[in-house]
Amino acid sequence: MAETEASATKRIAALRAEIEEHNRRYYEQAAPTISDREYDRLYRELVDLEGSFPQLVTPDSPSRRVGGEPLKAFAQIAHRVPMLSLDNTYSEEEVGAFYRRIEKLLPNEKISVVIEPKVDGVAVSLLYEEGRLRYAATRGDGTTGDDITQNIRTIHSVPKQLKGDAPRIFEVRGEVFMTKEGFAKLNSERSEAGLPVFANPRNSAAGSLKQLDPAITAQRPLGVIFYGTGGVEGMELTHHSKLFPLLRKLGLPCSERWWPAESLAEILRAIRELEKVRHDFVYETDGAVVKVDAFAQRESLGMTAKSPRWAMAFKYEAERVETKLLDILIQVGRTGVLTPVAALEPVVVSGSRVARATLHNEEEVARKDIRIGDTVVIEKAGEVIPAVVSVRTDLRDGSEKKFRMPKKCPVCGSKVVKDEGQVAVRCVNAQCPAQLKRRVEHFAARGAMDIEGLGEAMVEQLVEHKLVREVSDIYRLTSTQLGELERMGEKSVANLCAAIERSKQQPLWRLLFGLGILHVGVSAARALADHFPNLDALIEASPEELQRIPDVGEVVGASISQFFREPGNREMIEKLRAAGLRLTSDRKTAPASDSKIKGTTWVITGTLSKPRDEIAEEIVQHGGKVSGSVSKKASFVLAGEEAGSKLEKARELGLRVVDEAAFRRML
Ligand code: IVH
Numbered sequence: 001m002a003e004t005e006a007s008a009t010k011r012i013a014a015l016r017a018e019i020e021e022h023n024r025r026y027y028e029q030a031a032p033t034i035s036d037r038e039y040d041r042l043y044r045e046l047v048d049l050e051g052s053f054p055q056l057v058t059p060d061s062p063s064r065r066v067g068g069e070p071l072k073a074f075a076q077i078a079h080r081v082p083m084l085s086l087d088n089t090y091s092e093e094e095v096g097a098f099y100r101r102i103e104k105l106l107p108n109e110k111i112s113v114v115i116e117p118k119v120d121g122v123a124v125s126l127l128y129e130e131g132r133l134r135y136a137a138t139r140g141d142g143t144t145g146d147d148i149t150q151n152i153r154t155i156h157s158v159p160k161q162l163k164g165d166a167p168r169i170f171e172v173r174g175e176v177f178m179t180k181e182g183f184a185k186l187n188s189e190r191s192e193a194g195l196p197v198f199a200n201p202r203n204s205a206a207g208s209l210k211q212l213d214p215a216i217t218a219q220r221p222l223g224v225i226f227y228g229t230g231g232v233e234g235m236e237l238t239h240h241s242k243l244f245p246l247l248r249k250l251g252l253p254c255s256e257r258w259w260p261a262e263s264l265a266e267i268l269r270a271i272r273e274l275e276k277v278r279h280d281f282v283y284e285t286d287g288a289v290v291k292v293d294a295f296a297q298r299e300s301l302g303m304t305a306k307s308p309r310w311a312m313a314f315k316y317e318a319e320r321v322e323t324k325l326l327d328i329l330i331q332v333g334r335t336g337v338l339t340p341v342a343a344l345e346p347v348v349v350s351g352s353r354v355a356r357a358t359l360h361n362e363e364e365v366a367r368k369d370i371r372i373g374d375t376v377v378i379e380k381a382g383e384v385i386p387a388v389v390s391v392r393t394d395l396r397d398g399s400e401k402k403f404r405m406p407k408k409c410p411v412c413g414s415k416v417v418k419d420e421g422q423v424a425v426r427c428v429n430a431q432c433p434a435q436l437k438r439r440v441e442h443f444a445a446r447g448a449m450d451i452e453g454l455g456e457a458m459v460e461q462l463v464e465h466k467l468v469r470e471v472s473d474i475y476r477l478t479s480t481q482l483g484e485l486e487r488m489g490e491k492s493v494a495n496l497c498a499a500i501e502r503s504k505q506q507p508l509w510r511l512l513f514g515l516g517i518l519h520v521g522v523s524a525a526r527a528l529a530d531h532f533p534n535l536d537a538l539i540e541a542s543p544e545e546l547q548r549i550p551d552v553g554e555v556v557g558a559s560i561s562q563f564f565r566e567p568g569n570r571e572m573i574e575k576l577r578a579a580g581l582r583l584t585s586d587r588k589t590a591p592a593s594d595s596k597i598k599g600t601t602w603v604i605t606g607t608l609s610k611p612r613d614e615i616a617e618e619i620v621q622h623g624g625k626v627s628g629s630v631s632k633k634a635s636f637v638l639a640g641e642e643a644g645s646k647l648e649k650a651r652e653l654g655l656r657v658v659d660e661a662a663f664r665r666m667l
Contacts, residue, residue, distance in 0.1 A: 008053045012061075015046040019062040031203065035389070036286065036315070040088065063305070073212055074146035075629075075645050077137040079125055080171050080231030084142065085306055086289065088313035092268055095290065098312045099264045102292065105301055105309070111292065114240050115270035116258040117278055118287035118313050119225045120202045121177030122209055124152065131166035132607055133159070135644065138209065142306075147645065150628040151209050152176075153612060154218035160611055163251040168234030172252060174226035177283040178205040180384045182221025187385070192333045193519055196423060197360050200381050201284045214628040215550050219523045223283060226252045240293050256281070260293070271314050278316075279350070287315035320379045321354075322392065323347040328359065328372055328403045330410045332434035334442050334516050336427040338405065338416060340365055342376070342388055350380045357386040361423045362405045369393070371400035409434070430568065436470070437463050439516050443471045447522065448514030449503040453496040461485050471515070472572045474500060475579035508535065508585045511576075517563045519556045527551035528560070531620075535573065535583040539564045548625050550616060596666045598623030600635035603650065606643030608660055622667060630655070638663050 003011070022039055026032045032039070043063070050057045057063075089095065102111055123139040136152035137145035152158055155176065162170070178186070183201040190197050198204035208220040226247050229237065237243060247254040257277060259270035271288045278285040292298050292310040301309040324345040331339045340359040347354055357378060359365050368391060370376065375392040409416055409427035411434035416425050427435065437459050444454035454474070462468040467481055477500065482493045509529035513522055520528075531549050532538040538560075546557035563569055577583055602619050604612050604626065615638070616626040627634055630649045637650040637657045650657055658666070 003049070003052065005053060005056075008049050009056060012046065012049050012053070012056055015042055015049070016062055018042060019046060023062060031207075032199070035318075037090075037317070040090075040315070074148065075649070076140070076144050077135055077147045077645075078144050079137065079142075080127070080169075082142050083123060083125055083139045083145070083173065083230070084303070084308055086311055086313040087304075087307045088287065088315050090315050090317060092271075092314075095267060095271070095312065095314055096264055098290070099267060101309070102301065106297055109297065111262070111297065112241075112294065113261050113267060114258055114291050114293050115261055115267060115274065115288050116227060116255050116291070117225075117274060117281065117285040118289045118315070119175035119177055119227070119255075120200075120284040120286040121175040121225075122202065122206045123173065124148070124176050124209075124224070125171060125173050125230055126152065126158070128162055128166060128170040128172065129642075130168060131162040131170075133161070134642070146210075148209055150214040151211060151217040154214050155222045155224060157223050157253050159251045164249050166250055167232055170232055170235075170250075171230030172226050172247075173228040173230055174224050174252075174254075176205050176209055176222055176224045177201060178208065179221050179223060179282045180284055181282070183381075184384050186220065189521060191339060191358070191360060191424075192335055192337055193424075199387075212629060213553065215553055218551065219521055224253055225283065226254050227289070238295055240291050240295070261290075275316055285316075286318075287313050289313050318379050319350045320377050320389065321347045321349045322375055322377055323354075325370065325372060325374045325376045325388070328365070328370075330406060332409060332411050332427055332432060332438070334435060334438035335518055336409075336429070336432060336435050337424045338409070338427060340403065340405070342370075344376070344378070347378065349378050349386060354378060354386040357388050359388060362403075362425065363423050365403050371396075371402050373400040431469075433463050436468070440468055440471055440474065442516045443514040444474070444503075445514075448510055449506050450510070451496075451503045452499045453492065454499070458485075458496075470568075470572055472575035472579065475504070475576070475581075504579065504581045506582065508582060511535075511581060511583070512538075515563070515569075518559045520560065523551045524556050529585045533585055539570075539573070548620070548623070550620055550626060595622035595624075597636075601625045601627050601633055603627050603630050603634045603637045603646060603655075604640075605630075605637060605646040605650075606640030608638070608640035618667065636663075 019039075019042055022032060022034060022042070026039075046061070047063050050061065050063055087098075124136055125139070125145065126136045127134045133149075133153070135147060135149045138148055139145050153160065178201040180201060183198070183204050186204055187197045198207060204220070205222060208217050208222055211217045229243065237246070241258075241260060244254055244258060257274070259273070261267045261270055267290055271290075274285075274288045290312050292301065298308065298310040303309055325342055326345055327343040329341045329343050331341050333339060340362065342357040342359050344355050344357060359370065368388065370388060370391055375395045376388045377390045377392065378386055379389045381387040405416075405425055407416060408414065409429065409432055412427065412429050412432040414427055414429035414432060416427050418425050429435070440454070440459045440463065441456055443449055444451040444459070451474070459468070462477075462485075465485070467477060468474060477497075479493050479497055482488055482496060483490070507529065509522075509525040512520065512528055513525035527549050528538055532541065543557050543561045546552055546560055547554050549557075552560075597619060602624055604615055608615055619626050630637065630646050630653065632653055634650070634655055637647065637655050638660065639647050639650075639657050640660060647657065
């Protein structure tokens with residue numbers, strides 16, 4: 001369409017406003033409302049228009065800036081070398097154009113490139129000094145990012161100390177991701193707890209990194225892949241292909257696959273091969289990155305306004321399939337949350353047959369305007385969970401029906417309530433058979449009490465025959481009762497009885513997790529079992545004491561107190577005790593109660609004789625609390641060597657700063 005300057009001015013302004021808004025949602029709230037593809041289309045339209053009307057380009061156009069504004073709540077860190085963005089495309093022709101441009105700019109030179117996965121996570125930059133991790137930052141606006149050091153330290157695969165001969169200064173760039181499996185689990189837990197779900201693993205990784213409380217980040221299954229460097233001193237790196245062995249040697253995780261290429265044909269072959277193998281990676285990938293190998297060549301190619309000429313991202317299309325929404329069913333979860341589920345005309349998406357897709361909650365259904373009878377577009381979120389991404393409203397014939405959440409539980413008929421400030425609707429009847437089934441399944445699950453043979457079908461029968469009315473009834477089942485159930489021969493009965501008997505010896509944390517207390521995941525359960533000598537001590541603990549335990553905090557602490565206040569739950573515990581379950585913990589040391597640091601709050605900074613998490617553990621063992629950020633609430637700042645911005649801030653606030661020797665004396 002031929003644009004006049006006047007119409008282009010208007011369109012450019014509209015596009016900029018829209019892109020700014022989506023940038024804010026993506027970078028600052030980690031909650032985008034459009035797909036990458038749609039965003040890229042808007043962005044491309046803006047770039048094209050600005051290309052045709054260069055006089056309309058302004059330096060503050062989103063096409064000239066990278067990413068979002070840094071978050072205000074975090075301290076800011078200036079990158080040694082700016083963090084750039086990549087030009088991206090969905091077309092092989094444009095990869096060809098990219099390669100030909102390089103050939104033209106570097107005549108008579110041999111050009112080698114490297115193709116590697118584009119990890120779909122959150123860009124981070126870490127600084128190692130003399131091999132020790134000093135700080136970590138998000139990309140922010142490309143020049144300055146958020147200080148997320150404490151959060152990054154909770155990721156197990158991030159080394160605090162590099163292996164071997166590390167360069168004096170090593171600024172390394174990579175992508176923090178949530179595993180596809182971890183994402184699926186986290187979302188089902190959040191949905192069960194009535195919390196909003198994440199749209200994909202990238203959003204959940206971003207949301208996890210942006211926690212002001214590192215204890216929350218620590219509970220999320222995060223990993224990292226490094227793919228580049230920023231400022232490096234004390235070492236000369238000449239080729240990108242040499243970075244992979246170097247990263248490995250230093251103990252920094254990097255991509256398991258990469259391809260060298262010396263022609264366009266080889267590049268395209270690698271891109272197509274990666275598209276096939278990428279589904280096997282534990283993290284989500286959304287494309288391939290093509291990078292010129294030799295740093296000297298990168299230097300001469302230089303960059304455009306915001307991205308280098310030596311690299312380009314090729315993005316894969318997410319596979320989307322249309323199908324009919326036959327009905328919206330209601331599933332009742334362990335805590336009574338009612339979840340709408342799409343019953344679909346079966347279709348194959350990304351290699352597997354899909355007939356169900358979770359719709360999460362009523363608001364999600366309303367936001368997407370999903371109606372029964374609609375033709376819907378299906379995609380796999382994080383390549384694993386089928387999700388309805390949009391509706392073909394143009395195909396409606398008027399017979400589609402709007403969805404209403406039922407006012408009563410479809411299983412037991414009790415009334416449903418909506419918790420204040422939450423999107424979830426919950427059945428209030430704790431005896432609801434649907435809830436009971438889910439609770440028993442959860443109790444017996446592999447991650448909890450691990451009772452083999454007590455899966456969904458078995459639980460269904462036990463509850464339907466009223467043999468199990470609550471979790472502790474599992475331990476009163478007799479072989480005669482089990483033998484009367486469907487498909488239960490002598491051998492199966494014996495196996496199940498043995499598995500139930502074995503589960504009595506499971507460690508306390510498994511039982512705590514298995515009880516299905518709202519918000520108590522595996523890490524909170526482990527932290528509780530480490531903190532208390534036995535279940536009775538935990539039951540007697542005040543909400544304040546619970547909240548002081550790392551990995552527990554306010555919300556979880558309150559939920560635990562409430563759970564054990566319920567007389568029904570106390571009765572159940574007594575039955576479990578009578579059945580002979582292990583209610584004592586295996587923890588090694590008892591917390592000292594007369595320590596000087598009891599009830600104080602600590603911020604740890606700088607390099608200490610032990611890893612920070614171990615020191616934090618000691619503080620908690622002695623009744624103290626650890627905070628990730630410096631504020632007036634902190635009683636003490638424990639400063640090790642080379643403590644940086646936190647120490648400065650602590651001094652500004654006039655907090656008491658102690659060194660490790662003084663800390664030991666206080667213990
Ligand atoms: S190289 C100038 N390599 O994609 C080079 N980036 O759109 C900058 N990303 O900001 C980055 N996987 O967050 C590079 N193998 C990879 C990557 C990768 C994911 C992200 C990164 C970057 C964005 C660019």
